[in-house]
Amino acid sequence: MTAADRWVVGAALALVASLYVWSWGGPLGLDTGGSNAGGSDAGGSDAASVVAEVVVAGRPGETIDLGHDGEVEVQGRMGPSRLLVQDARVRFTASPCRGKQCIHSGWLAHEGDFAACLPNGVAVEVLGPERGLDAINY
């Protein structure tokens, strides 16, 4: 291995280490849930016009305006689920289910993002004027 090789490998190690810090959000730990730290969004969304629709156990959905920060409590089949709205995003923060997959789904920010607490019968989806592609499958 030449001296130039050592420089290259050293620089590569430094670059890869910094990528971990940058995309996993900070030197000490992971952000909770699937946060957008380090990711850019796939389409512009105007905070004032983005709303989320909450559907509970098949009843007609109510909409939450994501432009205003706050907490919303929704009564589901099992009990209350709490949603937190912050920075034009929404997430589950508490739910009476056992698995807490709804909470682990993290922040919902883009149009089409969706989370649900199935045991409790609460579903949340971010609506918007146009649905972007979330993945291309082959």
Added chain:
Amino acid sequence: MEFEVTEEDARIAWLAALAIAIHVVEANLPSPLPGVKPGLANVVTLAALHWYGFGVAAWVSVLRVVGGGLLGGTFLSPGFFLSLSGAIASLCMLRLATAIPGLSSIGYGVLAALAHMAGQFALAYWVLLPHPGLVRLLPVLMTAALVFGFSSGIIARAMVGGMDRAQA
């Protein structure tokens, strides 16, 4: 119409054939993570770079991607374009890297592998799967690229050294 086959054409052809063969065999090995492969066919590209320079290496690389895609039945699929974007990115990096004095196949291998993974990730993130969660995968993919780039660089160096000694 007659084509003139130069010595360089023949050289590129046999190197590309070797690279394609390695690529096809490696494609049948299971990989722990999608998009992560040892990339052993790159050993041929690195050797070609060392012996014959960037032009031959570039031909070998592109022919390997196209030939491997045709043989594997993935030609023009999203996976093929990922492969191609990786190859183009890594060739651009190799072209720049030839300006760095004193690099051996190990350095070239690491740089090429990192560029390859970055090029693939760029295509995956901006075109195929624009999900912010993909960003968290990038460091893991780049770690694999670093490790496998280093290993293919070592293999290339050993291969080139062994063959140069055998011919001397």
